[in-house]
Structure formats: structure tokens, C-alpha cells
Amino acid sequence: NFFNLTFPSDLRLCLDKILLHCILQSRTLSVADAINALRPFYFAVHPDFFGQHPKEREVNENSLKRLNGYLENLQKPGFRSFKPTQLTFYVREREPNSSNVQESFSASGFRAVSFTLHTRDLLSTVLDILNSCSLSTEHVQSLNGNCQSHKEAKSTVNRPIKWDKTYYSFTGFKDPEEELEQAQRVETTLLSWLDDNAATAVKKLKKSLPLRKELERLKIELSHELQLSDIRWQRSWGIAHRCSQLHSLGRLVQQRPEILENVKGRTVVFTDRSGMSAAGHIMLGTMDVHHHWTKIFERLPNYYKLQKRLLLLEDRISQLLGGIQVIYIEELQPLLTLEEYFETLNSFYNKLRDSRLPFHPRSLRGLQMILESDRYAPSLHELGHFVIPTICDPAALQWFIFAKAQEARENLKRKEEMILTEKELINISTERFSLDRLYKEPSVSSAQMIDCCKRLLEESLPYLEGMHLCISHFYSVLQDGDLCIPWNWKN
Numbered sequence: 211n212f213f214n215l216t217f218p219s220d221l222r223l224c225l226d227k228i229l230l231h232c233i234l235q236s237r238t239l240s241v242a243d244a245i246n247a248l249r250p251f252y253f254a255v256h257p258d259f260f261g262q263h264p265k266e267r268e269v270n271e272n273s274l275k276r277l278n279g280y281l282e283n284l285q286k287p288g289f290r291s292f293k294p295t296q297l298t299f300y301v302r303e304r305e306p307n308s309s310n311v312q313e314s315f316s317a318s319g320f321r322a323v324s325f326t327l328h329t330r331d332l333l334s335t336v337l338d339i340l341n342s343c344s345l346s347t348e349h350v351q352s353l354n355g356n357c358q359s360h361k362e363a364k365s366t367v368n369r370p371i372k373w374d375k376t377y378y379s380f381t382g383f384k385d386p387e388e389e390l391e392q393a394q395r396v397e398t399t400l401l402s403w404l405d406d407n408a409a410t411a412v413k414k415l416k417k418s419l420p421l422r423k424e425l426e427r428l429k430i431e432l433s434h435e436l437q438l439s440d441i442r443w444q445r446s447w448g449i450a451h452r453c454s455q456l457h458s459l460g461r462l463v464q465q466r467p468e469i470l471e472n473v474k475g476r477t478v479v480f481t482d483r484s485g486m487s488a489a490g491h492i493m494l495g496t497m498d499v500h501h502h503w504t505k506i507f508e509r510l511p512n513y514y515k516l517q518k519r520l521l522l523l524e525d526r527i528s529q530l531l532g533g534i535q536v537i538y539i540e541e542l543q544p545l546l547t548l549e550e551y552f553e554t555l556n557s558f559y560n561k562l563r564d565s566r567l568p569f570h571p572r573s574l575r576g577l578q579m580i581l582e583s584d585r586y587a588p589s590l591h592e593l594g595h596f597v598i599p600t601i602c603d604p605a606a607l608q609w610f611i612f613a614k615a616q617e618a619r620e621n622l623k624r625k626e627e628m629i630l631t632e633k634e635l636i637n638i639s640t641e642r643f644s645l646d647r648l649y650k651e652p653s654v655s656s657a658q659m660i661d662c663c664k665r666l667l668e669e670s671l672p673y674l675e676g677m678h679l680c681i682s683h684f685y686s687v688l689q690d691g692d693l694c695i696p697w698n699w700k701n
Contacts (some may be wrong), residue, residue, distance in 0.1 A: 443479070479489075520551065533573065536555070578622070580596070
């Protein structure tokens with residue numbers, strides 16, 4: 211019951227299917243026990259808990275898809291060809307980690323954990339996942355009463371036969387243990403991965419083409435009818451899911467055309483909640499019904515009034531800080547509603563006004579800053595903008611901005627050059643490899659994208675002709691045939 215209440219239905223159904231089949235092959239763990247065992251892991255990494263951190267959410271969402279794929283292969287009868295799968299998750303717990311997995315911390319303070327799965331049974335996989343994320347495994351050991359250790363769990367009655375090495379030499383069959391060890395020693399290369407996965411991607415892409423055309427048609431028609439600036443999606447939903455969302459919006463347009471008169475020139479974003487974003491976009495929650503969407507469209511005049519007050523507040527903060535521009539960057543900041551962002555700005559403004567910092571008027575014109583509520587010390591981003599905590603001490607803020615102003619100007623100049631270089635390389639790469647589309651995930655920086663494209667252009671990659679290529683942090687074939695490769699791929 212707890213599992214049913216905690217996790218979304220699609221994830222729950224996927225896990226139920228995987229775990230139910232796995233129980234037929236392994237006597238060491240029941241379905242209920244496996245769900246209980248993985249529960250701390252899903253609490254730590256589930257994308258729904260990263261709603262205000264889009265970069266971390268996207269990484270976890272994609273890693274969960276790949277983990278589910280691994281588990282699906284694990285439960286296939288007679289499936290023996292397991293390839294080690296490297297996964298990266300951002301973990302919400304901030305306890306010290308004593309494991310040997312690779313770790314780092316994201317800008318939002320979450321622990322980034324990378325590990326490789328190469329186990330062949332359900333219990334071993336569950337234990338490896340928990341150990342890699344520094345989560346307790348005591349409850350697993352207690353649930354699995356017949357196993358006193360991870361090693362003993364592998365010595366069950368239904369373990370595979372282990373032949374002597376001479377058997378493989380005589381018969382010419384491949385030793386699975388030797389293959390696994392070799393795969394672990396050899397890092398995945400771009401060419402080898404494309405060789406193994408290009409055919410699968412082509413098949414999925416061809417299957418998705420009719421829906422892709424339908425999606426483009428719906429998007430163009432709705433954008434034209436409503437005079438929208440753009441239609442976007444916050445998350446990497448599949449093409450079928452996106453078409454369904456546009457059909458829903460289309461039905462609302464037919465039923466209540468009068469409430470959509472105020473959307474001209476705006477951007478509609480399908481996301482997890484409805485409202486208006488800090489960037490001024492109309493957010494339509496994909497789990498909400500037409501009634502909720504209707505209320506949002508009816509409230510648009512009030513949202514526009516609040517947006518004007520917000521812009522005025524940004525100007526007042528700018529005047530108090532020597533002309534520095536207050537901006538909101540969708541790709542880098544948590545997803546905030548207009549109301550949440552206004553409260554953040556208002557709190558910061560009141561603190562600044564009371565402190566009366568002696569900034570010379572217009573002395574910081576041309577510089578930019580963003581506000582973050584989950585930081586304690588100011589910093590300068592590589593793209594040139596200041597990242598200022600809302601609770602920052604005014605005196606410390608003044609000293610930091612003065613000390614870093616020149617460096618910030620230099621970074622901003624490099625940013626403009628970098629964006630132009632990135633666009634040029636994307637166009638050249640798209641043409642060179644005859645790609646249908648080349649894009650990147652929001653968590654990939656311009657510098658990383660530039661480095662990736664430059665190295666791609668040095669290679670001969672016939673696999674990419676006509677494909678959709680996404681530059682990411684890992685290898686994956688998406689459900690609609692998009693190829694994902696890490697920006698720092700190995701050759």
C-alpha cells in the first residue's frame with residue numbers, strides 16, 4: 211500500500227512487472243521484499259522530489275529509464291549477455307559516503323553518484339544499487355533470512371553451472387565470466403556503442419516518424435491559432451505523450467475559445483504544475499484536468515499585473531546595486547512560479563533597502579545576477595553572472611561584487627563568443643553527419659557542447675545519417691529513437 215501511494219503509476223507498473231518476473235528466477239527475494247528494499251533508493255533519487263532542480267531531475271529520470279531497461283533484461287528467460295551499465299544519480303541524502311563509487315556535488319548541493327551494474331540476479335542488483343548510493347542494506351539482509359551475506363546469496367540452488375576453463379578452450383564457447391571481466395576493463399567507446407545500438411535506434415526512429423509529423427502539425431496549428439511565441443516541454447516526455455497533451459489543449463480551445471484571448475505572444479510550457487513561471491511562461495500541469503487549465507487562463511490578467519510588479523521590483527534592486535541587472539535563467543535555476551519568485555525578490559529587496567549599501571549609481575551596469583534561495587555564499591558563474599543567496603550578508607555581498615566585477619565582465623564577453631561558436635559548430639556538425647537534429651540536454655554547458663562537437667567533426671560516423679542526436683552525460687537510446695551520447699565520449 212505504501213508503494214502504491216508513494217510512486218507514480220507508470221513507474222509502479224514497470225517495477226511490479228519486473229519484480230514479479232524476477233521472483234520466478236530467484237528464490238532469495240520476494241516481490242514485496244524487493245519493493246521494500248528499493249524504497250530508500252527511490253526516496254533518494256526519484257525525479258518527483260527534484261521538481262525545483264530541472265538538471266538533476268533530468269539526469270535521474272534518464273538514469274531510472276536505463277536502470278529499468280537493465281532490470282527488464284535481467285528478468286528475461288535465458289538472457290545471459292549482460293553488458294555493464296554505468297548509471298549516474300543525484301542523491302538527496304547528504305550523509306558522508308564511504309564507498310568507492312565516483313562522487314561529486316552539483317551546484318544545488320545534491321550528491322552525484324556514478325556506479326556500474328554488472329550483476330546477474332535480482333538480489334545482487336538490489337544490494338549493489340543500495341551500496342553504491344551509501345544506503346543501508348541491513349533491511350535486505352534481514353528480509354533475506356537464508357542469506358547471511360551478499361556472497362552467500364549467489365550460492366543458491368538455482369545458481370548457473372560454472373565450467374572449468376578447459377571446457378571453453380575445447381568447445382570454443384565463450385566464457386561469460388571472462389567476457390564480463392573484459393567488458394569491465396574496457397571503457398565504452400563511441401564507435402563500439404554506435405555499432406551495437408544504431409540499428410535499434412533506426413528501428414525506433416522509423417516507428418516514431420508518423421507521430422513526429424503529427425506533433426509538428428499540432429504544434430504549428432496551435433501556435434498559429436493562439437498566436438503563441440512557442441510551445442515547450444519541461445521534461446523529456448515521449449512523442450506520443452506530447453501529442454496527447456497538444457490534443458488536450460486543442461480540445462480546450464474548441465470548448466472555451468474565449469478564455470484563450472490573453473495568450474497572444476506567450477510561451478506555453480507543459481510541466482508538472484499549472485500557473486505562470488518566473489520567466490513569464492504559461493505552465494500547464496500534465497496531471498491536471500481541463501478545469502485546472504481553464505482557471506489558469508482565466509487568471510492570466512492577474513498574472514500579468516503581478517509580472518509588472520515583479521519587473522519593477524527587479525529595477526529597484528538594480529538601482530540599489532549600482533545598475534547590475536537581475537535576471538532569471540530557466541536552464542540553470544529551480545523552476546519557480548511567478549508568486550514564488552516575487553516573494554524571493556521582495557524579501558531580498560527589503561533586506562537591501564534596510565542595509566543601504568553605498569554602490570555608485572550605474573557603476574555595475576552591464577553585469578548580471580541571479581537569486582538563489584538554497585545558497586549561503588555568493589559566487590561567480592563561469593558564464594559571467596553573479597549567483598547571490600537571498601540570505602547573503604549585505605556587507606559580504608558588496609565586497610564580493612566589487613572584487614569580482616572585472617572577472618564577471620570578462621566571463622560575459624567569453625559567453626557571447628562561446629554561444630556563437632556553439633551554434634556554428636552545431637550547424638556544421640548537423641550538415642557534416644546529415645543529422646536530422648542535433649541538440650543537448652540543459653545540464654550540458656556550452657563549453658562541453660563545443661568540445662564534443664569539435665571532436666565529433668574529427669571522426670567518420672556514417673551511423674548518424676538521418677538520426678536525432680542528443681548530447682548528454684551518458685549513452686542511451688530513447689523510446690522514440692533519439693541517440694544520447696555523453697559529451698565527453700571516448701574514442
